[in-house]
Amino acid sequence: MESVRWGILSTARIGLEKVIPAMQKGRATTVVALGSRDGVRGREAAAKLGIPTAYDSYESLLADPAVEAIYNPLPNHLHVPWSIKAMEAGKHVLCEKPVALTADEAQQLVDAEKRTGKRVAEAFMVRHHPQWLRARSLVAEGKIGEARLIRTIFAYSNADPANIRNQAEIGGGGLYDIGCYAIATARFLFGAEPLRVMASVQRDPVMKVDRLTSGLIEFPDGRQLVFSCATQLTARQEVEILGTKGRVQVKVPFNADPAKPTEIVIDDARDLYAGGAVSERFDPCDQYTLQVDAFSEAIRQDKPFDYPVADAVKNMRIIDALLRSETSGRWETP
Template identity: 65%
Template sequence: MTSKVQWGVLSTAKIGLKAVIPAMQKGERATIAAIASRDGDKARAVAAEYGIPRAYGSYEELLADPAIEAIYNPLPNHLHVPLTIQALEAGKHVLCEKPIALTAAEAETLVEVSKRTGRRVAEAFMVRHHPQWLKARDLVAEGRIGEVRTIHTLFSYYLTDPTNVRNQAEIGGGGLYDIGCYAINTARFLFGAEPERVVGTFDNDPEMRIDRMVSGLAEFPGRRHLAFTCATQLSPSQRVVVLGTKGRIEIEIPFNAPNDRPTRIIVDDGRDLFGSGREAIEIPVTDQYRLQGDAFSAAIRGEGPAPAGLDDAIANMRVIDAFFRSGRSNGWERP
């Protein structure tokens, strides 16, 4: 195996510090070599705490580091495209947090830059690397639960702090961007198709103006459906249920899967409502962020398949765009 990919991290965002950096530091193919913040003292403090060799007081300094090969971009949503473009122009590959952009049109601007610079861009949907999702997709493909007709997804948390970036409408806050995108992405992953039309209903916070609850229906080819609710001011909950003609699959902790204990997929053949035909499939302990970092690093080295790239990210954004249009039109919209 060739040398590890040298990674730089843009900002000291919580998702990076709590999940991504510690995971990638344990990876086989990635090394976190530098971190940047607009506050140099904060960058240096984080670097010291996490054992990161170099710290920079600006994003530009990090991007100018010739030893850095790839960038992890966990900045607020409105900065995803501008800083990803800067990184690509600096010759770096980019793993960008979801959503890749604020609109599909904005995401499409990355295509030309990626082609011109010869650098990869991937959207950080870590769930696609977790064995529980790969197992669920395999079970669907094998026909274990018959013909899959609908997927029901719930993802919620409670956050009312107006200073949190997730609650700032002007920089891309709100539930659909933050967590509704997972429902869309994983349904596309399991169905292996794109929705033909969507309809959604929005409950917006009257003061922060972000969508605090969205319920949506996406119709896929063959009259297959995704039905979901995402919410930022409800009791924390996550669940995905995949319903077929001969049973169901339930993913108990689908999105924030723990890295310190096994996860479970429940497969039920539907013989009754008491779970008589229920089987629990245990998925060994793993860290989906480590798997994500290693997969993208391997692709950079040409040692593994490329993770879902810009085409997939743009397709997901088109569905998000359609849901926002539906919220305004109160009707069905086509991605």
């Protein structure tokens, strides 16, 4: 199969440090160009990464007929407008999360997809990692009985006001940045959409972004996600799925090092000291590579992608509801 030719929209850090190197390892993906508003920075980044073509504007990148697909890691408030511009220029788009700032904005991408015939998807790479696929299969098979509770923690420390994650007016804050993972993975594991949500939000008094958000999300049949995401606490990641006959723990659920093995724990809960726990280890892999290759293969083979942009709209509806709950102090319906 001929690989899909990709262009990179901007020199965003996540692209330069994680996603582009991962894409370059792909079997179905070739990075052929990079566009930057800073021509010097763009050319330096392209040279360092071995990307053959560098453009000094986003528009020039989108006009390149050799580019078939665009990876969009721009700041959150630019995800929708530039993804639409890319689709209108005849490119498929893989857009970083969150795909938009509201569900209504995300719906614009659905409309653009129908109008242009080009595909767009949200980049939740974890759903392609073998450890997550195994966790989902264990839940589906009833290995831990009936899975009723997912407990998720995702935290890091970043109080730099110059960092885009701390700029409220462009979509900064913990819920947009990392809380979205807790929501997406709970939907992935339960295979269902929530009925109602409630949030407790603590905002930075100066930057106004949410620095600690906790949510309670109720799914059908009484299943729940309880999560906390924080941007000014010690770094921590953990996901635990509790069922009626055991539990599954994903030890490093989100930022798995591509050079290190990953591990999940399956515990029959015979005691509180994990006396019945066994570990399953997974060989090192790059979840970004797996994600982009899956999207490239869907493009080249003209087959459905497992996570179309309509899925991103559903995730945004839940984030919208959590933010409404912050204001109302009540349960809200997505």
